[in-house]
Amino acid sequence: MDPIVATTVSVISAATPLLLAANGELVAEKAGVLNLGVEGMMLVGAVSGFAVTLITGSATLGILAAASAGALLALLFGLLTLGLMANQVATGLALTIFGVGVSSLVGAGFVGTPVERLPRLDIPGLSDLPVLGPLLFGHDALVYLSVAMVALTAWFLGRTRAGMILRACGENDEAAHALGYPVIAVRFAAVLFGGVMSGLAGAFLSLSYTPMWVEAMTAGRGWIALALVVFAAWRPWRLLIGAYLFGGVTILQLHAQGLGLFAVPSQVLSMLPYLATILVLTLIAAGSGRRRLDAPACLGRPFRPPA
Amino acid sequence: MTLKTTRRTLLAGAAATGALALPGSRLLATEQVKAGWVYVGPIGDHGWTYTHDQGRLDVEKALGDKVVTTYVENVAEGPDAERVIRQLAASGNDIIFATSFGFMNPVIRVAKQFPKVKFEHATGYKTAPNVAVYNARFHEGRTVIGTIAGRLSKSGIVGYIASFPIPEVVMGINAFTLAMRKRRPDAQIKVVWVNSWYDPGKEADAAKALIDQGADIITQHTDSPAPLQVAEERGVSGFGQASDMRKFAPNAQLTAIVDHWGPYYVERVKAVLEGTWKSHIIWHGLKEGMVQIAPYGPRVPEEVRAEADAVKQGIIDGTLHPFAGPIRDQAGELRVPEGQSLSDEELLKMDWYVEGVQA
Numbered sequence: 248m249d250p251i252v253a254t255t256v257s258v259i260s261a262a263t264p265l266l267l268a269a270n271g272e273l274v275a276e277k278a279g280v281l282n283l284g285v286e287g288m289m290l291v292g293a294v295s296g297f298a299v300t301l302i303t304g305s306a307t308l309g310i311l312a313a314a315s316a317g318a319l320l321a322l323l324f325g326l327l328t329l330g331l332m333a334n335q336v337a338t339g340l341a342l343t344i345f346g347v348g349v350s351s352l353v354g355a356g357f358v359g360t361p362v363e364r365l366p367r368l369d370i371p372g373l374s375d376l377p378v379l380g381p382l383l384f385g386h387d388a389l390v391y392l393s394v395a396m397v398a399l400t401a402w403f404l405g406r407t408r409a410g411m412i413l414r415a416c417g418e419n420d421e422a423a424h425a426l427g428y429p430v431i432a433v434r435f436a437a438v439l440f441g442g443v444m445s446g447l448a449g450a451f452l453s454l455s456y457t458p459m460w461v462e463a464m465t466a467g468r469g470w471i472a473l474a475l476v477v478f479a480a481w482r483p484w485r486l487l488i489g490a491y492l493f494g495g496v497t498i499l500q501l502h503a504q505g506l507g508l509f510a511v512p513s514q515v516l517s518m519l520p521y522l523a524t525i526l527v528l529t530l531i532a533a534g535s536g537r538r539r540l541d542a543p544a545c546l547g548r549p550f551r552p553p554a
Numbered sequence: 555m556t557l558k559t560t561r562r563t564l565l566a567g568a569a570a571t572g573a574l575a576l577p578g579s580r581l582l583a584t585e586q587v588k589a590g591w592v593y594v595g596p597i598g599d600h601g602w603t604y605t606h607d608q609g610r611l612d613v614e615k616a617l618g619d620k621v622v623t624t625y626v627e628n629v630a631e632g633p634d635a636e637r638v639i640r641q642l643a644a645s646g647n648d649i650i651f652a653t654s655f656g657f658m659n660p661v662i663r664v665a666k667q668f669p670k671v672k673f674e675h676a677t678g679y680k681t682a683p684n685v686a687v688y689n690a691r692f693h694e695g696r697t698v699i700g701t702i703a704g705r706l707s708k709s710g711i712v713g714y715i716a717s718f719p720i721p722e723v724v725m726g727i728n729a730f731t732l733a734m735r736k737r738r739p740d741a742q743i744k745v746v747w748v749n750s751w752y753d754p755g756k757e758a759d760a761a762k763a764l765i766d767q768g769a770d771i772i773t774q775h776t777d778s779p780a781p782l783q784v785a786e787e788r789g790v791s792g793f794g795q796a797s798d799m800r801k802f803a804p805n806a807q808l809t810a811i812v813d814h815w816g817p818y819y820v821e822r823v824k825a826v827l828e829g830t831w832k833s834h835i836i837w838h839g840l841k842e843g844m845v846q847i848a849p850y851g852p853r854v855p856e857e858v859r860a861e862a863d864a865v866k867q868g869i870i871d872g873t874l875h876p877f878a879g880p881i882r883d884q885a886g887e888l889r890v891p892e893g894q895s896l897s898d899e900e901l902l903k904m905d906w907y908v909e910g911v912q913a
Contacts (some may be wrong), residue, residue, distance in 0.1 A: 250767070253766045254766060257759055257766075259757060261755070351598055354598065355598055358598040358599075358600050358604075359784065361802050364787070452754075452755065456755050457754040457758045457778075458783065458784060459779060459780070459783065459802065461599060461754055462596040462599060463596060464755070464756070466753035466755060467753075497759065498759055500762045501746055501760045501763040502767070504745070504763075505763050505767045508765060513747035513749060514747075517748075542786060
């Protein structure tokens, strides 16, 4: 394979877990809920997907299990923050710590066992095209899903009535309630969607990126996904750009080191993706009018329906 | 018998400690020893902490009901470590193994307060009458795998995935390079730093990048089996790290450097039982079996196996020194003349690369 094509393929797989998890979090935040438990939900998704795939031999069942496991954790988060009005930040952090622990417990018996990599969806003829083949065709289902979900989210939030209601719950919960929309139910649905997407991101890690289970294998990707949502200023298509940019810088710095391109310390190169995030955040925040950072107005604020 | 403890339950148990320390328990100390381990990572990392925990299990197997072991995993290096170590000492452990470099100062401080408890610190350099230090010569294993790489690489390019530029890692890169270039003088070792001991995704990405740049052998100083898995998929070869990783790369793993702490742990706990424990500072390698070479993979031909075995035997006999001169650095300057070799002190401070390293 041509080195440039091979590098781009690596970038796609580095970006996919970030994109999946960040997309879910974006929808939850648009509805006004800040869930810091992404890392925990990803880990639980990763271990469930791995375990079910290994036991049943079916990757499809594994992916479904990962999505359900992520949703289960999100359900817990929803009950605590939306039902019992617990603080969202504290509950989200607790969810991450819980996810790390419970995934290690469940996964203890699976350490050191490999699993078959998620099959690539090869399209006869198209996948064999020179450059375009490996770039566009021949990825696994989760890669396509991650991009499709961005399009779907953009369409849902921007073009549908249900999407508008979801945004209303995030921008002004009291007004949405006064208009008769079920704010709590909408937020619950958004949180569950976030859980499903984080679970899928975890499944991508343990079934495709590095097909194995080892403890804490997300290595902080959940937190990067959270940062990406802010980076994208809560816009789905920008999320796509952000995730690929982030994945791209990560991979390119590894290549640059191997080629001995820059006489810069490797620590500086490792910082690059994070520097890029800070830079973009600064640029967005410094811009005026439409370009400014526009977080949902009710983000993180609990809502108690007036009796 | 194992008591698995987390930091939280350990704290909760602190209140009960006073009640447990009955006068009679001292008398039993020579018949039954309580031993505690402090781990920096999860025991499920399949790497560093995993191998230390295997050692703990060896102690249980060897000494049966003469020992009660406890471990605390995921202990951050820093103030938390001191609290955990003090708790283990206060709850009646007779010997405590702290298995990460960053636990050094906490161990020294706690040891002063508990003069009767024996402490063992891995990879450090500070000792006390009740603090011993132990470390393994991992670089000896790298001399053996460098030999294999020198014979088996077709492109002459090896990808080296490294964690942090500390002497131990630099020493490993140099030992590997010296051994490889002895067989293959034009060999190039491309080093990529991932600035992490453990990030499976990033380690895999680094392996892919190195393979794309022509490396046909991958080796690593990071803890996950991810790079080997990539090697298996891309049809190149690699070496396992810390434990035998054959399951992840049945064809690609040429061999692995295995850390084997069990015998040392058994010996030291036994010494406490018999009352013969003394503080020391040891740096064991292939000779003592603290570093071992896993069985060779199917791609290593007979004559290369024989050569690798000979190198291993040479190190064990003391006839072959991994850092014997002449050694030139990256700039081509002669650092170690013929007939001389680097001392342990020089090795532990190593901050320069030998010729052939691209880092």
